[in-house]
Amino acid sequence: MSKKILIVGAGYAGIEAALHLNKKGKKDDLSISLIDKNHYHTLLTELHEVAGNRQDAEAIRIPLKKIFRDTRVNLIQDEIKTFDFDNKTLVGERDSYTYDYCIVAIGSSPAFYGIPGLKEHALTLWSFDDAVKVRDHIEASFIKASSETDPVERARLLTFVVGGAGFTGVEMIGELAHWVKSLCRDYDIDRGEVRLVLLDLLDRVLPALHEKSSKKAHQYMTKKLGIEVMLKTNITEMKEDRVLTSQGEIETRTVIWCAGVCCNDQCEELEVERTGRGKRIQVNEFAQTDKEGVYAVGDCSALADESGVPYAAMVENAIQAAEGASDNILKEIRGQELEPVKVTFHGTMVCIGNYFAVSDIMGKRLPSWLSLVMKFVVNAHYLFEIMGFRGPAHYLKEEVVNRKQEKRFLARHYSPTTQSWWLLPLRMFMGFYWLYEGVQKVFQGWFNGPKLAEFMGMSRGYEVAQDAVSAATSGGLRIDDIFNLKLHIVNFQLAYASQMQEGVAISKDMFAKFDIFQFGSFNLVPAIIENWALSSQGWEVFFQIAVTLGEIVVGLMLLSGTFAFIASVISLALMAMFATSTGVYFHTWWLAFASIATMGGSGRAFGMDQYLLPWLDRVWTHVWKNGKLKLFFSKKNKQS
Known part of the structure; x- marks a missing residue:
């Protein structure tokens, strides 16, 4: 039963x-x-x-x-x-x-501890409705203050008190301090008129954290955000237009109560x-x-x-x-x-x-930037647990791209988005290019016998070989440097490669080449290729088949919009491999930049990713939540 x-x-x-x-x-x-x-x-x-x-x-x-x-x-x-x-x-x-x-x-x-008037007049932050109510109340206060002629009432409207310096109270006053900058600009109010107060009965903020973390948070709030922190202060009574504390009264229309739970x-x-x-x-x-x-x-x-x-x-x-x-x-x-x-x-x-955090994790106090990262990671992990891949993807989009508060320089530039279908022509052209290169290699006999050494220019001792995605040609090669940067860890060469025939240049192309960890005659990538991929004819044929199939598969993936992000990453990896081994010629540089551009969801525009990714997410989520595989789902439960 x-x-x-x-x-x-x-x-x-x-x-x-x-x-x-x-x-x-x-x-x-x-x-x-x-x-x-x-x-x-x-x-x-x-x-x-x-x-x-x-x-x-x-x-x-x-x-x-x-x-x-x-x-x-x-x-x-x-x-x-x-x-x-x-x-x-x-x-x-x-x-x-x-x-x-x-x-x-x-x-x-919330626990009000029997403080007179607190439950009747204070705002709380304990539910979705509470958060919306607080947000609307704060903006309404600025709207009223912008047209208020009575200086006393205007001061009340622009004074915001947060009771409780625990996690919720500190995070609330921190968000408010950042939002106030935008509100002051939107409603033509001087920031100096706005008073932000955080008060608590204890002798330090964030008492659950290490004392050093508490001190860092206190200093940031007071020195960077202009918040008044009143410690060893308890609220004794609250009225509609003021709050009475052990250190005197504060005239305000806004108290957000974040101290204590039951x-x-x-x-x-x-x-x-x-x-x-x-x-x-x-x-x-x-x-x-x-x-x-x-x-x-x-x-x-x-x-x-x-x-x-x-x-x-x-x-x-x-x-x-x-x-x-x-x-x-x-x-x-x-x-x-x-x-x-x-x-x-x-x-x-x-x-x-947005930009500062403190943390105590397993006894370790992390720096601010790492604390922010950990906050993102923990939230993303939780959302992955309950929703699969869509959970953290949506969360990061809201936090990074759709954030409503004022953004700093970098955020203003990386947060704008574009429609995926603008990338469709580029994705299709790049897919056709890779497919053409792969098919061309098939007809050149890359499946039949050794070709890779000649293509890489290593069997003949060339300093720089042919273009990464073009066939090798015969004849001498002359290199004329344009720019050379030698750091040994990474060396960069920009030069002209001239194909010579009887001492006359019959073609001239610009190329770029990176050498990684080059010391003397040792060059990391060519050394790996020569000692592994070119160690025998069998290995040589194997790797040239892999390169050919890679180009064909990447081309088909891009043309069909199937796992376009992965295809773009592979495309970029191929270009990186060529750039560190044979060099990349001028007419193919665009592939590297196009690979980066098409990573941004290009497969969802007239591509299989529009259907495949949601289905795979649903399959994975079903396995994760139920412990068993299911490939087909009824349409009535389809998520929009």
Whole structure:
């Protein structure tokens, strides 16, 4: 009989639990359902980027159907109102649901700690709707301030306070500091009128990080971004137009509260044991609650380490806990012994705007640029896990190309995009060229006997041989240097090659040649070719057949638009090989630059990549999520 597993909450923990059960339980008779009030999954770690207008709002929410396409997971959009654990029934607004096992992954909510007026007047940054609301409120404040004649009210509108100097608060104030530059320009407001305040009760920002990382972040915010950092300061009360703190009052219309979390408000409806200041759900080492068949993971769970300290409400912890709880459910179904859920926290990265970050990863403090890279890598890896190749591709496009905030010099130049069909003529012409060169070699007998040595000019001791993509000719060759740069590690030669016949030049062509690691008579690439490819006639024929087939295959791939990126990379590699061995003549230089241009999605314009790449992504995603191969899919589930 099929075992019903209900997962409540489509956050990081809920998503991981559903995917893990679907894959690891492929041989078990399971009915897996994921229930959430929304139809999408929100990238909560990127909320500040929407609130600070770095990204479009849609960039951080992913439709659940895209994540669970081609899986056994049943998606239910409903909000659970009653948790009847004794009868193993959940009651939602639309229907009721029975289960054999339930995973509670309902996340967390902001903790206001009973501060008067804070819940009523402060903005929070805890959901997709929160991020959009913060963004719209900030821009509306600038719009109002631009026409406000009362200097006191104008100052209130242009004062922005972020409460809490943890991860969320620091990232929020950092994004806002960058966005303010554009807002001031758009609404003709002097930057000096804008006041940005970050306050916290503790004595340093980012207290979870190493003290040196905390200090770097503090200095960057104050010196580079013009942020006032008020530490050892607590909010005592908030009113509509001001916030009262232990160091005095700040007149403002905007407070973004990012300090403290507690179990989701829904926890109040749960008849389970709760613990600690945040009222998280008490669980044992197996992530089980005190109710039969009920597990709790993620921010709402008080899963603790070996010393009894609950794990922090972090994404990595939530994902690992969800995986462990899912494994225990499968073990329970199979009658196996449960294992304690182990969580290994590797570290975290905190971005303060677009261009600065600090991190503590496995005890190492990385430099800012590497911290930024790691942030991208971690996010891309997560999106790959839940969506396949399209996830990180879309993420990087939004972060690098479609970023909405003001861009620096390089970003303004590499972010513009063009339509792929503009590259169609170039791709077709380059494909025809390579195909012609390969077919020409076939008719010249490259499949029948040794030709490569003559083509490379190595059997006759030429200093420079024939063009990379033209046939060798007989006669003497005279080299007249135009420019020579000898660095030994890389040498560059630009010269004329004149074909001589009876002392008279019958042709003259310009060529370029690179020598890599040339010391004395030793030249790396020719040495490899002579000692490997030309070591025997058999090897020589093998490599010349490989070159010929390579040119033909690259030509066909480009003409058909099949894996155009790979074909372009191979084309560039062939040109690099020729440039470091025989030299490349003037009339073929264009191939190197064309190869770079056609890497940019040229195969999607009237090419097979338009159909092949989405299909392969779907095949791979199905294998990744289900652990088995599937090549054909119904059209009704086709993703646009």
